[in-house]
Amino acid sequence: MGTRKKVQAFVRVKPTDDFAHEMIKYGEDNKSIDIHLKKDTRRGAVNNQQTDWSFKLDGVLHDASQDLVYETVAKDAVSQALDGYNGTIMCYGQTGAGKTYTMTGATENYKHRGILPRALQQVFRMIEERPTHAITVRVSYLEIYNENLFDLLSTLPYVGPSVTPMTIVENPQGVFIKGLSVHLTSQEEDAFSLLFEGETNRIIASHTMNKNSSRSHCIFTIYMEAHSRTLSDEKYITSKINLVDLAGSERLSKTGSEGRVLKEATYINKSLSFLEQAIIALGDQNRDHIPFRQSKLTHALKDSLGGNCNMVLVTNIYGEAAQLDETLSSLRFASRMKLVTTEPAINEKYDAERMVKNLEKELALLKQELAIHDSLSNRTLVNYDPMDEIQIAEINSQVRRYLEGTLDEIDIINLRQIQEVFNQFRVVLSQQEQEVESALRRKYTLIDKNDFAAISAVQKAGLMDVEGHLVGEPDGQSFGLGVAPFSVKPGKKSKTKKTTKDQFSSSARKEGASSPVSGKDFDMTSISKTQLIPSSKEGDLKDMLVRERETSSIEPLPSDSPKEESRALSTVI
Ligand code: ADP
Ligand code: MG
Secondary structure: OOOEEEEEEEEEEEEEEEOOOEEEEOOOOOOEEEEEOOHHHOOOOOOOOOOEEEOOOOOOEEEEOOOHHHHHHOOHHHHHHHOOOOOEEEEEOOOOOHHHHHOOEOOOOOOEEEEHHHHHHHHHHHHHHHEEEEEEEEEEEEEEEEEEEEEOOOOOOOOOOOOOOOOOOOOOOOEEEEEEEEEEEHHHHHHHHHHHHHHHHHHHHHHHHOOOOHHHHEEEEEEEEEEEEOOOOOEEEEEEEEEEEOOOOOOOOOOOOOHHHHHHHHHHHHHHHHHHHHHHHHOOOOOOOOOOOOOOHHHHHHHOOOOOOEEEEEEOOOOOOHHHHHHHHHHHHHHHHHHEEEOOOOOOOEEEHHHHHHHHHHHHHHHHHHHHHHOOOOOOOOOOOOOOOHHHHHHHHHHHHHHHHHOOOOOOOHHHHHHHHHHHHHHHHHHHHHHHHHHHHHHEEEEOOOOOOHHHHHHHHHOEHHHHHOOOOOOOOOOOOEEEOOOOOOOOOHHHHHHHHHHHHHHHHHHHHOOOOHHHHHOOOOOOOOOEEEEEOOOOOOHHHHHHHHHHHHHOOOOOOOHHHHHHHHHOO
């Protein structure tokens, strides 16, 4: 994680012969603007109205060349994008104050080119300086007009809104616009021609759709992906730079606007005020919810406002007295933006394919190493590969023979084999357990020791003496009353199962029993959780016991239908 960083807020003043020197003053360090409003310049101003404001900024650009603006505003953010940090550079301000001039610049004059072409130039220059990395560059150009998304680089001829409307999609990697074309540009010239195409489309669109281009937001994005050329490095970095030319921020007075203009003004006012709200929320450390989804603009920029990116705002203002109201409002926006902190972080990702290759290499090396160790310690050639079915079956048979006592020990060969031996122990035991369980089920109904009613019925029937011992034939042939090691009560199964396994294996091992599945071999005296009672066909154990008592001959009644068996069980449990 990087260190927290404030959003950088610059102000660029549009050159004018009529600069309001008396009202607009810059601080000595050029990092603040003081505004002094003469009372009489404002109609209706009363004496107690505020007339002085002071705004702290990161720099004031007055009469600054395009070159200086780029150096001051964008150079660092673009350079850091190549190291994996996302960056957003945004121009804000009223129409005509110089946002597009700052961002795109004058296309007819190379010297007056703006941030966009200069950023592309810097990116490609830096790529040339980094032969150690394979860096790909892609670009997209999105326009948001009246809450509709337009692709300014659509490969189809521009016909207005795309047939399949674009949507803003969020995934763990970030936010992207589904349907927006993203173009791979392998050299500067490609990027420039795409930029030119986008600008042309922007103008065409403004004519065909009869819209004012200063009423829309435009986002030019440069996406980068840098892979190290050294084969071993499986990490790669991604980043994007958003260059945003916002719609004019001036608030059109509603009385003066109607129809289309009113609609545009409403959308712009809304989206800019949502942008402001999101930014205020971002600047407030106590806010955990940031309302990004309120507008297309904030949603599309969700992972580019605040968060982990370098963020720069250029507020374009007029220097004339007549525009002071709007200038004040723009400066307020800039100072709010300055409160926002971000935490720039590198977007590091892993190249899965490369990772697999590296792991395979590592594995081969370790196998070689192992072979050397084996031969040095005079071990016969040991195979460390995963086992096939035949080998596993052989281990299973060894385990069975070991449990039966016909095999004294199982030779240890390697770790994989030991693990498989344990595995097969589990397999064999659970098979035996199942066999016993079903054998017993066929013979007995189980009584839970806590079921006092059933126990008392058993006692009444004379099947259990007062000390709780069950009376029956010891061989378990006709009435093997003992205790089932496993409770059939749901939820207790796993715990008791373990007991079964332990007892089972120890008794089986001790006695060297040939088949532990037989009811005879089963040590019923040592287990004490559940009592065994013959199953009843009728299902009601107590009735059955009474009847059995009357006939004084108790024979186990095996249930031949599983349905009845379960009924019998459920009445007892
Ligand atoms: P916005 O995009 O904010 O509506 P523009 O960038 O289109 O404003 O600027 C309006 C006009 O002012 C354009 O003709 C532009 O060339 C000119 N202009 C703006 N800023 C400057 C500047 N710093 N130097 C020279 N001309 C500028
Ligand atoms: Mg503009």
